[in-house]
Amino acid sequence: MRHVLAILVKFISLLIVLYVFLGLIFDLSFADVLGIAAVLTAVGYVLGDLYLLPRTSNLAATLADFGLAFIIVWFMSRAAADSNDLFTASLICAAAVAIIEYVYHSIVPVNRRTLNKTDETDQNIQSARTLPRALVKFNQRPGHERLQTEASEELFPSINPARSKKRKGSKLHKK
Structure with missing residues (x-):
């Protein structure tokens, strides 16, 4: 219709x-x-x-x-x-x-469903109505979805001598 x-x-x-x-x-x-x-x-x-x-x-x-x-x-x-x-x-x-x-x-x-977007992306676009207008228009274009980064500690950090006393039993400290 x-x-x-x-x-x-x-x-x-x-x-x-x-x-x-x-x-x-x-x-x-x-x-x-x-x-x-x-x-x-x-x-x-x-x-x-x-x-x-x-x-x-x-x-x-x-x-x-x-x-x-x-x-x-x-x-x-x-x-x-x-x-x-x-x-x-x-x-x-x-x-x-x-x-x-x-x-x-x-x-x-x-109709943005013609682009085969997932429902999650469409919900993110709908929830972006509270953001400034220019940002919403930028994020509604295909390929410009909101991207985020994650930060975490390294999986295998270098051994710091000051902290090595706590990790004497770890696999990384054994020689």
Whole structure:
């Protein structure tokens, strides 16, 4: 259900943006805009939201969505219309889609279970909400889990003459 709602929100927002620019300004039919929005939603959700966004930042995923939107809108609008100014239309639409995607990525939660993390790591991320925001964002990226070190005494310490009186019966003191 979570994916259906996310796809629906993405599709409606892309349809509105693409119809304003491609339909009203560049005179593409509603059916063409609907097809472009459907393809852009499907490909963008799988590549951008499910694969790229959990592994990178919002900015990187938005830049990838910009490139993807530009390519898809340009190729599909060239097949649908005979206008010569489709490069500009694709560039404007890609910029508008990138703005929408940036807001969409910040609203829709990222599913971090797609990275096959263990439940313990997910609980550590959830418990990190009390930490400063920059630290939490750093620790939520894959490969940046909280790492800790342990310190202990050496297993075979060098024999100190001052302490050797206490260890005369130990195996290390015998010659």
